Amino acid sequence: MPTARRSVLVLAVVSAAEAQFPVTYKTVADWETGFNGQISVRNDTAQPLRSWQLEFDFARRIESIWDARIVSQSGGRYVIRGAAWNDVIGPGQSVTFGFGGSPGGVTRGPENFKVTAGADPPPAGAAAVVTVRETGRWMGGFSASVQVPSPGDAPWSLWLALDASVDSAWGATMTRGEGLYVFAGTGAVFGFTGAGVLGPVSRCRFNRADCAVTLLSFQAAAQPRPPISIEGDTESEPVTQIALRPGLTSLRLRVESPAAPRFRAVSANPGVARASIRGDLLELEAMGPGSTSVRIDDAAGGASRTVGVKVGQPGLPPYLALGSVSEDTADHLDFWRSIDTGPRNRRMDIRYIYLNGGPVNGWDTWGASPGSRAVNYIRNSRMLGMIPFFVWYNIPDGSESYELDLAHVQSPGYMTAYFGNLRLFLDIVRRDAAGDTVGMILEPDFLGYLAQNAGQPAERIRAATHAAYDSGLLGSADPRFPDTVQGLVQAINYAISRKAPNILFGWQMNLWASPAGGWTTAIPARGLIRKTDEAGIDAGREAIRLEAAAIARYYLDAGVADYGAHFLSIDKYGLDAVGLESHAAADPASSIWFWNSDHWHNYLAFVRAVHETARLPIVLWQLPVGRINRSLEENPYESTGRFAELANTHQRYEDSAAPFFFGDTFAVSGPRRDYFGSNLSGDPGVTTGEETVAWRPHMEDAVRAGVRAILFGAGVGASTSGTGVSATDGFWWITKAQRYFSAPVPIDP
Template sequence: MFFCNRKAVARMGLLALWVLSSAACQVGPSLEEASFEEGLTATAPAALVSCTGVPAWNASTIYNPGDRVVYQGSLYEALVAIWTADPVWGTASGWYKLVGACSGSGTDGGTDGGTDGGTDGGTDISPPSQVLGLRATGVTSTQVSLAWNAASDNVGIAAYLVFRNGTQVGTTSALVYTDGILSPSTQYSYTVKARDGVGNVGVASAALSVTTAQDTNPGGSWHPSHVAVGTVYEPFTGTDGFFNKVNPQFPAGKRLDYGYLYLNGGVQFSEWHSRATRLATKSKEQGMTPIFVVYGIGGNSDSPASLWANLQNAGFLSQYFQGLRDVGQTATSIMGTGRIGYVIEPDTLGYLQQQYAAQYGGDPSRMPAATHAAYDSGVLQRGVDPDFPNTVTGLVQSINHALRKHTPRAFLGWQLNLWAAPGAPGTGIMHSTEVFGFEAGKTRIQENARANAGFALKAGVKYGGAEFISIDKYGLDGAGAGGANPNDPATSIWFWNADLWNNYLLFVRSLKDTLSLPVVLWQIPAGHINGTTRSSPTVYNPSGTFPLLDNTVQRYEESASPYFFGDTLTLSGNRLAYFSKNEWKDPKVTVSGNTVTWGSHMQEAANAGVVAILMGAGVGQSTRGIPQPGAYPEALPTDGYYWITRVQEYFANPVKLP
């Protein structure tokens, strides 16, 4: 390999690339690959030949992976990216990639010195033919079914690559593919390319434009018919690279259901517009429904006192309501008739119930709030919109109404907290069965959940027909929270065994029964338990195994995915004793020697009232199931692809809702 200065490459652009490879860099005598910093790569073919019948390279053209171009008289397969995330070097004149393969009349590099026909053991450089006959065989409001004619190749077709709006969304060996979940009444452009057994990719088919059907039941269910799965989603170049890698591994027509993004208040109000634009745009590209986690009233702090002060501050709340209006209008303009979700104000009701409610008899309708800011800001209109009082209940109701008014296709729910109501032991309400005894502890958990739900009900969370209630776990993975000792998880507050997770679903069921609303689990961590015997797809880990998490920042163990998706673990000592516990007599927990098996608990989650599980980091130290800004390498998750693998396995047969 040889290395060049990336500043020189960025300034000189692609036309200078091959000049640089021979002049500005030192090249080994037999090296064919040129590597530039941060992934800017170019592979020089062994033989340079003259090619015809394909377009010449053009600096103004944005190429797609697999496109073929003539450059300096030779044919190259282009894998092109503009590094727009880099404010210094992300320019349209540079930061391209060429992955080359000569084609046409070049020699094959084999031992016979002849032209490669695909049978002599030489290097096959002949791409498959162009895919013809791309057509739509079925279109609904959320899916498009495609078919095409077989391509030809001298050694045979291994797979077809399906692209939606220029992004690869699937790989199949068949001549058909179903893409979903899509947005209703939305136009999509599809192309298909053929790939042979040695990796040569043919030119793209002619583009097919398809518009999904109208939603035939616009007032109907806001969620899929299965227990949905979503992820924290901070769109940037790293997540684009991640999804480009993992999307082809999903079962045909399946993708993550939801992507969620935080809207923090205070000084970050100014970011709401750009974040709304990015999440809606990128979620739509990925076939996901965007969910905004509105975390604004606390003012980007974790202080109950700041929260309480902001509730009385009309100027602050005016900014807040204006932000809600802009997010709703911005996202709607992008999503069209597609749905947009809101998880509203995590911790807000929890802090009010925990810290301030006792002064007002536990009644949020007596607790003061500057609700009039909704009208002062112009977001709501006096005499047109309902007259909401200057109380916490009035504020909650006015937020629901404002979101409904400015996001016509919204679904929404308020977030509650495990720690808000009194009566929990010092280790948290889920540990009640350990502290008070099994049956008494379960009763304590139910009473605590009802107290949380009762306060929320008085606060007006159901106003306007809210679709769900939300509950979190904790944003930091179990083995990293509160100085937990991974070798003795029984001492951890958050590194839960199956008994504690079953307690959690009891809490969830009690919320659902009290409020008569389904539950969305949010901010569920995405690590795994070391000792997993699950094999990894080699596309993610060539060894076929998932790497151990070393329980350092962003690489902590967590038991959520093993519980919900199921896993078989090889353990010993304290870890074996802890994760073997089964006071619930759960038939999906079995132990044989040092092997513990947890079956999937997605059906149990559905039975408890869960309709969606939104997973991913909430604290900067958390393990990442998908990349987030600041992680390195930026396109890699920090969990070794465990979480996304389990999601993809789940989507092969998702659990239907009752």
């Protein structure tokens, strides 16, 4: 739970290069073992300062840096250069970068500053060769990656004369003229998207010298040929999803095997589509709107294949939906493909993944082509019959804090890259998820940090919203949003609604988004949800409701509900309770996050207050999957019928979220029995025996609080995992999920 730390300001304004480039240092946070610092460089000349470089002496160790890069360090002398998006400082403008270091207790900042302008390195004797590779092609547009001769860590510039219209770039900054595009950066590879067809490059200049261009046209990669062929497959594009019409659909199957095939088919959700085999025909019967997956096995040859099935144009199901974090690794994909019947099935409504890392060298570079992480996730989600949700988390990049997030949204260069990155994602959704629903949870923690630390509403906090227009995401025909955080939020919502209307999206809210002293009540040291511990159940819960409504109003004033937002998202904490505090296993009453039933009812009171204030559905996100040990739930995977205890070590920690919502009975004694058996709320579903505590399911309570979907999953690498063929919770969570699906809680229309 982030908290405001003591901030010590150490200002050092000095003259550099005859007072032309003043430098300001500020310690923005300081604690015993470390600190965060921030440096601003201003250009007081009438000319741009290109490829700026800053040197200084500092008697502290810099361990991480953002919005700049350390070129060299010798003793206490540092040499810093700008990032790709801020290496030019315009006349009268400033750049700001931040860093973290140790030890804390900073009383003397950096000194002996020296600011210089870099120069483009001279070209090599032979003409440089630039490779332009078309990485994607669709109706009306294309994407491309560009490899330049890497000049080490020195900035470069590239001029390309193109017939095509380039819309946005990533990994480099871009300015445009009539058919001429100027890119600038430091990395060896960058990319761009455009409209029309990527034709020949008529002129190329690299670092102001003519260069040669190698243009590689797009070649669609053939998908691996499945071991079982389905009618409709092509050589390059196997069927991933079958759209059913009412009645029965028959598709011929084929397998290359010397033995006569013996096919078997099973549907993950027979309520959407039933699957059966007649000879070599796969027969699918549409039962109701929705999406599911069907597994086809050949018992003779051992081949297997999974394909998605949809009926109608499904969005969220008509019941309280369930979802899980899920990567596109073989471990996770094989887990979901293991469709069965009963409690060993793998039915799921939603799977989610992070798109993070920032707009430069972030998620869009983690694959064979720009954005392939999202492209593949959409494709595999179709195959699995699930709605893909993306956690869009790019205001921070390598780390996050209030200071870093604020610096990024106020940086025109960073936000131009950010909006170009968002445009790439929206183009992918429009192209690759046409006709399907996609979910999007926006910028976790960002507005929470502002609510906690800024001391003013979002409409008064400066942000480089105009970068949405500079990037080409928005144009002159779109509304002009102000350069404030409120305008930034509204611009993001508007762009998503306009560019990709099949996306269900909402902003994430934090339980801890209260300033010092709270909005309406003092916040306990162990968090708002623990308010009833000190104030009593009635007064404490009312205080929680009032504070939740005040937090919601801050977010609403920031624009989160504007321009078609579909929901708000609320999490708990990304790590299981005992993973954060090892003492919580023996003494849960003293913990922050190992909640009993009363605390969970407090949580639902918070959720309901947000729902009623915002008048939007709620998506609970990233709830831990750890359980309370000694569960008496029947284990369908073990002959003993019992689940092994979690060891409360790495990836095997206890938590109480899943037991509360799914319901569970667990053996418990002593202080743990007293704590987990607490029932000051008068919940008739909490019963305590001599050595057991039973919690009934609370899915109906969640629906009454305004919850539309619950997404479970590990928030950090140390968290307990409920997915993967080696799920570290021993398959308890997926078993409970399948038993929930036997009678899911309906949502009133």
